[in-house]
Amino acid sequence: MPTQSDDLLWISSLRFLLKHPWQLALSILGVALGVAMVVSIDLSNSSAQRAFSLSAEAVAGKATHEIVGGGEQLSEQVYRHLRIDGGIRNAAPVVQGFGRLDGLARSFQILGVDPIAEGPFRDFSSQESGIDLASFIQGSATGLVSNPVLQELALEVNDTVGVSVGGVVVPIRIVGTIEVANERTEQALESVLVVDISTAQRLFDMRGDLSRIDLILSAEQQEQQDQLQIIRSLLPDGVEVQYAGSSSETLAQMTRAFELNLQALSLLALLVGMFLIYNTMTFSVVQRLPLIGRMRALGVTKSEILAMIMREAVLVGLIGTMVGIASGIALAQLLVRLVTQSINDLYFVLSVQELTITPGPILKATLLGLGATVLAAFWPAREASEAQVTTVLKRSNRESALMKRLPRFTGLGIVLGLVGGSLLLIPSGGIVVGYISLLLVIIGFSLTIPACMVGLASLFRPVLGALNGIIGTMSVQGLLSELSRTSVPVAALVVAVASTVGVGVMVDSFRVTVVSWLESQLQADIYVQPPSSVARFADAELLPELVEVLQQTQGVERVHSVYSETITANFGPTNLVTTSLGALAQQTYEIKRAESGFWDRFPNQRVVMVSEVYAYRHSVSLGDTIQLQTDKGLQEFLIEAMYYDYASDLGSVTMNREVYDRFYDNRAISGLALYASEGTPVEVLVERLRERADGLQEVFIRSNRGLREASIEIFDRTFTVTYVLRLLAVIVAFVGILSSLMALQLERAREHAVLRANGMTPGQLWNYVIVQTGVMGGMAGILSLPLGVIISYVLVYVINLRSFGWTLEFLVSPSLLFQAFGLAVLAALLAGMYPSIKMAQANPAHALRSE
Template sequence: MGGALRHVFIASLRRRRLATVLSLLAIALGVALGLAVQLIHNAALAEFERGVRILAGEADLQVSGARGGFDDALFLQLAAHPGVAEASPVVEVHAALPGREGSLRVLGVDVFRLAGVQPALLPAADGEAGMLAALAPGRIFLSPAAAAWLALEAGDALAVQSGVHEHTLTVSGSVPAAGAGQVLAVMDIAAAQQLFERIGVLTRVDLRLAEGASPVQLRRELTALLPAGVFVEVPQLALSEAATMSRAYRVNLSMLALIALLTGGFLVFSTQLLAVARRRQEFAFLRALGLPRGMLYRGLLLEGAVLGLAGGVLGALLGHVLAVLALRLVGGDLGAGYFDGMRPALHFDALLTLSFVALGVGAGLAGSWLPARSAATLPAARALRAGDDALLHMRPRWQGVVVCALGALLSAALPPFAGMPLGGYLAVACILATAVLLLPQATRLVMRLPGSPRALLWRLARARSHAAPGQAVVAAVGVLASVALASAMAIMVSSFRTSVDDWLTRMLPADLYVQASPSAASGFLDQDALRRIAALPGVAQVQPIRAEQVRLRSGGAPLTLLAREVGGGWGLPLVAGSLSTGEAELPPAWVSEAVVDVHGLATGALIELPLGGQWHAFRVAGVWRDYARQHGAVVIELETYRAISGDRRANDAALVVHPGVDVAVVATALADAFGENMLRVATPGEIRALSLRIFDRSFVVTYLMEAVAVLIGLCGVATTFAALATARRREFGMLRHLGLTRAQIGRLLALEGALATALGVAGGLLAGGAVAWVLVEVVNRQSFHWSMDISVPFAMLAVFAAALIVLAALAARIAGAQAMRQSAVQAVREDW
């Protein structure tokens, strides 16, 4: 293609600046959001991988269990094995920090064994040998990232919490080789066990194999020595687990970004189709001058590719900016909690960036394909006739409708692939395609509805839409896509929020809740603390709750074990089974929906839990709904847990006060008894309000994407009718000759815009309802293993639909104003 011809096609983008800019921005938004999610996740995984390498050091194998740890007597057996050259014990504690948000990852290590297995964790102290300094009581060494986060230097004091007591440690140096993004601290293992009341407990042992030892054979031999719930694994397995745990969250965000990119593709389609309709005579002249069909086709595709390339490049720049901002504000897990304790740094990934730029080009090409094909196949003689708008005479493709509808049904029934709801995403795409393909027929059906015979403008608008339904399709397709996305997300979020609200109400029956620290941190309530709470004036009942982690298999995500009273009004939001167990042969357990999906354990099944170093069998008595723990939770009776494990500590306590007692008075008494920063005390209403606030904040990005998608749809209506008004100047001129005023033509355009938008809104709401069902019943269930009760915000959707139609009518009226400024005589001269 020569330079002159390229100029002909590329110059078209400059002439329709508004449509070009809007299409470019739509593509850029989708590219930016998708790229930002991938960049952030890659940075987090890279930092996590560095952390795994640093913590594992030269270890070939790791022996680890759940967070609670295992008996340190096992260390002697592991170290004495002839296949083990070096063994390094570790006690890992997430220390609660009184007066600060978050917790600090503290590694209790044997400094004399670090050099042979984990040299990167060796502490360094100014003026004295690091190893000897680490042995002194009350000493702690911070990684550079931890020191920056805590704003502490050598010699400063750091307060940590153990149980309901505060202890002060002295920052004696650093862990210089820990890595720039690793937020952790190192101290002597004996001091850590004593400080955090973990005497006789280890959480991990890192092993370096003897020369010539077989890792496979050694794993088999060591497994025979391990207690229940403790496994021997390669260090790299932790990286695979982290990637798997965060994959669903990342993929869902990426799909949301791609939907925005799809909306941009629809906008490219509508603007390109209208541009082709307006330029049909220009193309006919080029064809008459000898331009081959294929070159015309490639030229129009070039326009879409240039549009997509510009949007992709702009989106890549915006994506990097968004990634940097997100890493600073919410960290590498986008607030989801998968990569706590890290400060990942963003790195430029050329291949990933180019792939997303290519996605932008693909969106531009996809949007331009059908208009380019239509223009290339239109006979030149027919296109030269003034007033011919065959491109806008679209008819429904019934074969495509049937294929897409069946595809949606079949895809929604597919099981997850590698833990991802790919069938659900395919079903969403098929639903949108079905709705778009049905638009021409829906337009004809609606336009057959009777109207007032005296309503001249209504008859004109209806006749136009019935004669050229493609016009309504082009105007409505962007609206349909954006409304479908917005309404589907609104229904899903409403369903989620309503279900979470109901779940919180059922899970919080007490008057007051007390927490020593988040369940993963070092605070806890021992028997003495529980007795002191029960003795406070106004407290009628104290129900302890113990939260621990258990692992059912090697390589699997840990489950949360909750030991609490289940009967007597302290029930669970069951979706299957019952709380009444009768005289059961085995003690009962109630599992969350995630356990059913991941481990295949339904009501009546046998589940074995590692407690006290032994496997203990329980019978699944019911399945309950849990929105707090994505990877699954198991509830057993508190007394059963204490009898088996001997652990009488609690993480939380639910308090019932005497009738007439003000809970604020009890809360004040708790603060006076234990100190301001030792306990977190909240009423059910406060917990519910905070949880819903966090819930709403977590969907801010979703709301913004919905708003942008709707704005793009409105802009699509405006650009569509601006282009149509320009193409229909002769028609408007003839109407002026027949007696219509400019104001009436303006109202006609507004009415046509309202009709087209109403079709798009109606189709979008219907498609959005179907998409919402897929999101709730397929995508969320397969991604996060949550069930929800469908809740449709009818009032909000009705107001939204009405406002969108009114705004679209105004946009069409304003956009067509330029075409009505031409005189009636000049407008019809082209026909002669």
């Protein structure tokens, strides 16, 4: 209930905050750093999502439905049949793919259209939008880009740009620009090249084929059903009509787990930020206990005290949130590039040219920043208001109260940890449940930290006593006598360092697993691949003449090929990999489980193997069947083996080439593995192959080692964003410990002055303070190791499995643990440096005089 006394209490509060600017700045920084992390990740994710949906929307246009082929392609006869025999007028053929424009460092979506049919679908590519039909479809390769792209390329209309698709460069003459109605469409089309359908067919080697046929069907339910019935009756086997946007929705879903994991990491930073806020608010309250006691004696009620402190927290939260949002936006400029890079490496081509700032993430950050501050400040505020007026005037009560509550705290921590642990056992729990349980484990562990510190002190005390005499013993004892204050920064440091251990172990485990998998997967001496738009996918093909030339190169003893394409299965779009290895595939594929006699059947029977990720995502197992759209219609294949595969988190299905050729007319090859004949050095052969490929197609010809290194490079690149977030979490913790230690040491100015008055030299005082902060760092370092290992265990066996379905080797490297311990001690020592110097230089007379 606000009273008129509020203003004076509030004025008193504000003056207190302004009298302690460092403390205020550090609290604000704590909130700001946490909020900045959340905002930057959210904005990066939402910008990527928005760019994706804008481009999907613009490219899909006003289509309500689309017709897609079973295999990769759809015959253009279907379109003719539909239009002429079926009388379906609102239909437009589309050939779509990815390529690169010379001079620009990003992939472009190449949209092949028929401008005459485009009218009802896409405003920018229709005859009505002003496309000069004569030059656009004159037969030679021509195209349109948006005005900003033309400027970026520093070209003018009628200039020619080289367009590279799968390593083959085709010159395209820009005959005009895409006229966009608004900025939104302009943004969506900033990475789109519109070409005539026949040009696109040539570019993607799809003569006579289409990617899809867009349709606009009636909005009226019954009429739409009738239209669909007619259309379906005209479609050949394996060709389907579906809602427009189904494919893009499926694509968008792929990145959800990836984005969720990034968000979780950013929330971890906010959690560490909360420790910081809790700590500074506690300090602010403890410092003011005599003042609060006086106010209480004068008749200020508990609720007025609570309201006063909470109001301060809201102010700190508001300023911190605003600073955090501003810095989050700046940070997002960097992160969006990393996130986009990871999405491009892992999932699909996405170009995010600029950050999209929408109210959603800003509102979420405001609520989180304010909420976290209020939540973190509530307990110190409540403690201040609950204290009796008589006890408020006595400081030591607080410590004795904490010591008394220690068993309860520890017990609660253990219970929370156990609850978190048991949540992990729920088999159907998703990623969110996984993170909630992880959060409970972290909070539970944090609550046991004061008790752990008491235990560790008995180890530190004799050691430091022996090494540093009375000062060493005093340093340790000082931590325990102020446990309510010292345990919070230690907990913050433990959580931050543990999270770096957790993420570090997870990435290490992942890396080691991938390296060992690559070693078994890459058995051949040399690999040939065309450049692809998505680093981890082979979405381009090798020219048949190139394959021929390479196979017949001197020194090549044996060759096998792979082909990878996305086809429709009963579980949705599926990456189908075909290998020409036959039974020899057992030497390269690491099999998790297989039916007996599988390798006898694999070369020529209707059996496939699926990656463990595919099995996990679609809940399939050995003995199940998978239905694949083939050129011979929908066909069933028996799943008889499951293999480890870390190339993609979307999973894949592998079939022998001989079987594939029976069901598909496509003879394309997307990769070659070559074995050098005895006596031919691999590097010499690589050079020879490169010379022979020159002028035919731009391809990567790499030795086994080269490919392995390239793969690891991509792997590391996809984790860059994780490393950046981890680093930011450490910075938050560092600021946390810095503020806590500064606050703690400044608060002890009087005690230090007494020590100085009793003959302690400035050097000894420096020693005392720095040893104390070092001990805090040491304790945090030790305690962060078990928590870090627990976090990594949950990340590897629960979060990773639920997000991606991978089985990873769990690897805890001692050097990582050693680094973490070092990090904690170093952070604490650095943070203690300033207060220790300041304390040593302070005039004891001043500290003794001041109240």
